[in-house]
Amino acid sequence: RKEVEQDPGPFNVPEGATVAFNCTYSNSASQSFFWYRQDCRKEPKLLMSVYSSGNEDGRFTAQLNRASQYISLLIRDSKLSDSATYLCAVNMGPNDYKLSFGAGTTVTVRA
Amino acid sequence: DTGVSQDPRHKITKRGQNVTFRCDPISEHNRLYWYRQTLGQGPEFLTYFQNEAQLEKSRLLSDRFSAERPKGSFSTLEIQRTEQGDSAMYLCASSFSPGQGHYGYTFGSGTRLTVV
Numbered sequence: 001r002k003e004v005e006q007d008p009g010p011f012n013v014p015e016g017a018t019v020a021f022n023c024t025y026s027n028s029a030s031q032s033f034f035w036y037r038q039d040c041r042k043e044p045k046l047l048m049s050v051y052s053s054g055n056e057d058g059r060f061t062a063q064l065n066r067a068s069q070y071i072s073l074l075i076r077d078s079k080l081s082d083s084a085t086y087l088c089a090v091n092m093g094p095n096d097y098k099l100s101f102g103a104g105t106t107v108t109v110r111a
Numbered sequence: 112d113t114g115v116s117q118d119p120r121h122k123i124t125k126r127g128q129n130v131t132f133r134c135d136p137i138s139e140h141n142r143l144y145w146y147r148q149t150l151g152q153g154p155e156f157l158t159y160f161q162n163e164a165q166l167e168k169s170r171l172l173s174d175r176f177s178a179e180r181p182k183g184s185f186s187t188l189e190i191q192r193t194e195q196g197d198s199a200m201y202l203c204a205s206s207f208s209p210g211q212g213h214y215g216y217t218f219g220s221g222t223r224l225t226v227v
Contacts, residue, residue: 004153032213043202043218044154087153089215097142097208098167099216101153 001026004090006102013078014110020074021105023088031094033071035062036087038104044087047073078109115219117203123225124193131189132222136205143186144216145178146202147171154202160186193226200224 006023013019025033033050047060050071054063061074071090075082085104092100116135124130136143142161146154157176158168162183172178175193180186190197200223204216 006153008151032215034215043221046215046217049215091213097161097206097213098144098156098159099213100156101146103151103153 003027003092003100004088004102006088006105008103008105010106010108012108012110015078015080017078017109018074018076019078019107020072021086021107022070022072023090023102023105024068024070025088025090025100026069027090027092028066028069029093030069030090032091032099033062033064034089034099035060035071035073036089036101038085038087040085044101047086075107078107080109080111083107083109115203115205115217117201117219117222119222120220121223121225123227126195126226127192129189129191130193130224131187132201132203132224133185133187134203134219135185136203137207137217140205140207140217141183142206142208143180144204144206145186145188146204148200148202148221149198157188190224193224195226198224198226 035047036044037047038044050062059076063072087104088102089099118133144159145157148154160180175191178188200221202221203219206216
């Protein structure tokens with residue numbers, strides 16, 4: 001089983017729609033969780049950390065489900081500019097400072 | 112200091128040649144990471160440094176790959192006797208992690224390597 005798995009998509013949604021997708025991780029000891037955004041042929045950029053209680057940043061909401069070992073990202077009121085690949089990143093334990101990345105979920109927002 | 116800098120941005124090399132990439136992290140960051148990314152995949156961990164100490168290397172890092180971070184500042188990644196399978200984007204990232212806790216990485220723009 002891969003350490004971090006994501007639905008590759010693509011999720012093709014109209015402007016204004018809500019889109020949500022998950023990322024599962026294999027190690028129950030993981031403690032740090034992040035969502036990154038990556039545009040085509042660019043570097044990943046940190047979108048948001050994921051906290052145990054869930055957190056929101058504008059139109060983006062991230063949640064953590066430890067029991068089922070997944071994190072989720074929800075994008076409300078999608079904009080054309082939200083079109084990108086979204087990577088989840090997870091560490092594999094409390095003393096693990098490296099992050100393992102999923103292969104990404106591609107979101108395309110259409111006019 | 113506006114971010115993580117990588118040089119060169121692009122490198123085309125012939126199979127069998129050696130290449131070296133450089134990464135300048137954010138100056139306040141104590142950890143530096145190298146990743147490799149191919150099309151359609153997420154970044155794959157190669158190695159990381161805490162200050163000047165190389166703390167972990169992936170099994171992906173064959174003996175043709177070597178990384179250094181002299182004096183805990185910039186880092187270099189060298190690939191000897193390049194193979195076509197080495198073609199990828201090589202990403203450097205840095206982070207600041209005071210004790211416990213993880214605040215995520217900042218990535219550089221990457222070096223895109225093409226081996227012909």
